Amino acid sequence: MFSFDNSYARLPQVFHRPAKPAAAARPKLIRFNPALAAELGLDLAGVDDARLAQVFSGQVIPLGAEPIAQAYAGHQFGHFNPQLGDGRALMLGEVLDLQGRRRDIQLKGAGPTAFSRNGDGRAALGPVLREYMLSEAFAALGVPATRALAAVATGEAVMRETMLPGAVLTRVAASHIRVGTFQFFAAEGNDEAVRTLADHVIARHYPHVATAEKPYLAMLHAIAEAQSKLIARWLSIGFIHGVMNTDNMAVSGETIDFGPCAFLDEYDPRKVFSSIDQRGRYAYGNQPGIGQWNIARLAECLLPLIDENEEQAVEAANGVLAAFGEIFQAEWLSLFRAKLGLDGEAADDRQLVSDFLELMHQGEADFTLTFRALGKLAGGTADDVLLGQFKAPVDLSSWLARWRSRIDDGRVPATRQGAMDAVNPALIPRNHRIEEAIAAAVYNDFSFFHRLVDALSDPYRELPDAEDLRLPPTPEQRVTRTFCGT
Ligand code: AMP
Ligand code: MG
Numbered sequence: 001m002f003s004f005d006n007s008y009a010r011l012p013q014v015f016h017r018p019a020k021p022a023a024a025a026r027p028k029l030i031r032f033n034p035a036l037a038a039e040l041g042l043d044l045a046g047v048d049d050a051r052l053a054q055v056f057s058g059q060v061i062p063l064g065a066e067p068i069a070q071a072y073a074g075h076q077f078g079h080f081n082p083q084l085g086d087g088r089a090l091m092l093g094e095v096l097d098l099q100g101r102r103r104d105i106q107l108k109g110a111g112p113t114a115f116s117r118n119g120d121g122r123a124a125l126g127p128v129l130r131e132y133m134l135s136e137a138f139a140a141l142g143v144p145a146t147r148a149l150a151a152v153a154t155g156e157a158v159m160r161e162t163m164l165p166g167a168v169l170t171r172v173a174a175s176h177i178r179v180g181t182f183q184f185f186a187a188e189g190n191d192e193a194v195r196t197l198a199d200h201v202i203a204r205h206y207p208h209v210a211t212a213e214k215p216y217l218a219m220l221h222a223i224a225e226a227q228s229k230l231i232a233r234w235l236s237i238g239f240i241h242g243v244m245n246t247d248n249m250a251v252s253g254e255t256i257d258f259g260p261c262a263f264l265d266e267y268d269p270r271k272v273f274s275s276i277d278q279r280g281r282y283a284y285g286n287q288p289g290i291g292q293w294n295i296a297r298l299a300e301c302l303l304p305l306i307d308e309n310e311e312q313a314v315e316a317a318n319g320v321l322a323a324f325g326e327i328f329q330a331e332w333l334s335l336f337r338a339k340l341g342l343d344g345e346a347a348d349d350r351q352l353v354s355d356f357l358e359l360m361h362q363g364e365a366d367f368t369l370t371f372r373a374l375g376k377l378a379g380g381t382a383d384d385v386l387l388g389q390f391k392a393p394v395d396l397s398s399w400l401a402r403w404r405s406r407i408d409d410g411r412v413p414a415t416r417q418g419a420m421d422a423v424n425p426a427l428i429p430r431n432h433r434i435e436e437a438i439a440a441a442v443y444n445d446f447s448f449f450h451r452l453v454d455a456l457s458d459p460y461r462e463l464p465d466a467e468d469l470r471l472p473p474t475p476e477q478r479v480t481r482t483f484c485g486t
Helices: 034-039 049-055 125-141 179-187 191-205 207-211 215-237 284-306 310-340 349-362 367-378 397-407 413-421 431-442 447-456 464-470
Strands: 016-018 028-032 068-070 074-076 079-081 089-096 102-108 147-159 163-173
Touching (some): 028 049, 028 447, 049 147, 074 179, 125 147, 125 447, 179 191, 179 284, 207 215, 215 310, 310 349, 310 413, 367 413, 431 447, 447 464
Antiparallel strands (some): 016 068, 028 147, 068 089, 089 102, 102 163, 147 163
């Protein structure tokens, strides 16, 4: 089925532990992703749903798989934990996809591993479906993220606050190497393992830095660049990761481990949904600063590799942290220029964007629909479609006059709107719809889950049959708190 080539399993023993998927009572396929399977070059000839359920719940280990749990550490809400690791996940192996990219195939929720500590290694249906929906929404939105290949119900209950149905998610990632993977070895003072891991990461994700004068510094810069651009993308679609611990930050630059994540309804930079984020550490607007903080933790691990002279190593690492901020700012401005339909660059653009966001904040405007409505104005529709998005009274007239003079660049209105519609999604995974899909699935009704996954695959068009999915929540539908994926 898979053509495995397991480079991580070939790394020294300290990097991983053998893992064995647990038995599941009645595995049943919930959803499979044939488009992704094709991209991965999977050979599915003669494989029926029952067989898929066996494989993607870990009951049948495909030929060539070498199931392992990866070791990692991490800063959780700012506090270092030297022993985390895959407690609820195991990697089956790696494949080279049709484009020659190496991808990890991981089962999430397939039972305990050497790193499970007191956990059961299982996943409840809700978090599995949430990750499935979000992963595939990200793919369609064009934001780097891990992918979902399959969701299988185990037929067994897992004990959380109540008994819940259990499930296994098959996740596909460029790799599962985290900032926390480096921290695991650095904390042990195992410089050799840090170097081995860095060489692996360079070969796998950033081969162009191998020939740099200082390859490890160049790797740090490349990771910082990927992360800063990723976070700018998150902000551009109103995404709040929710648990930006260093163990939930992939060095590949893909969004990973989005547990209690959420999307903004109305714009508020201080918005937090996660029930465990009591101080708002991972609020929407804090994400760039936290990303930079996480990269600083990565830099600390790499100092001995960057320069023998500690002072010089620190100075070089500080240069990367400064670059993180600059790259983020430039990327953010470029994305928000496009969201506003601004062609080229003008000196006041950053101010124009910030002023609009400030008006949205005051006016409690829905983040997604407001940008979409602005696109309609650029296409020649009357101001009312935009004004209707503002719940609290704000005066937009002077801002609109500035914006109109800025976008008056000779393009025809339809072209301008088309460019804006291509970057401002009409449909996002609205928190209340995600919860609704999960709530029905827990009672064995997967129809809304399937409908939502299908709709989310086409987020930039206003399709008539997805109109209800685009609407913000009514007061009764509103989700105020999201919960961790464990
Ligand atoms: P998270 O922040 O949810 O990605 O998980 C943090 C740590 O807790 C990781 O080391 C996970 O492997 C571990 N963990 C989470 N849920 C479980 C579980 N049900 N059983 C064992 N370990 C878990
Ligand atoms: Mg995690």
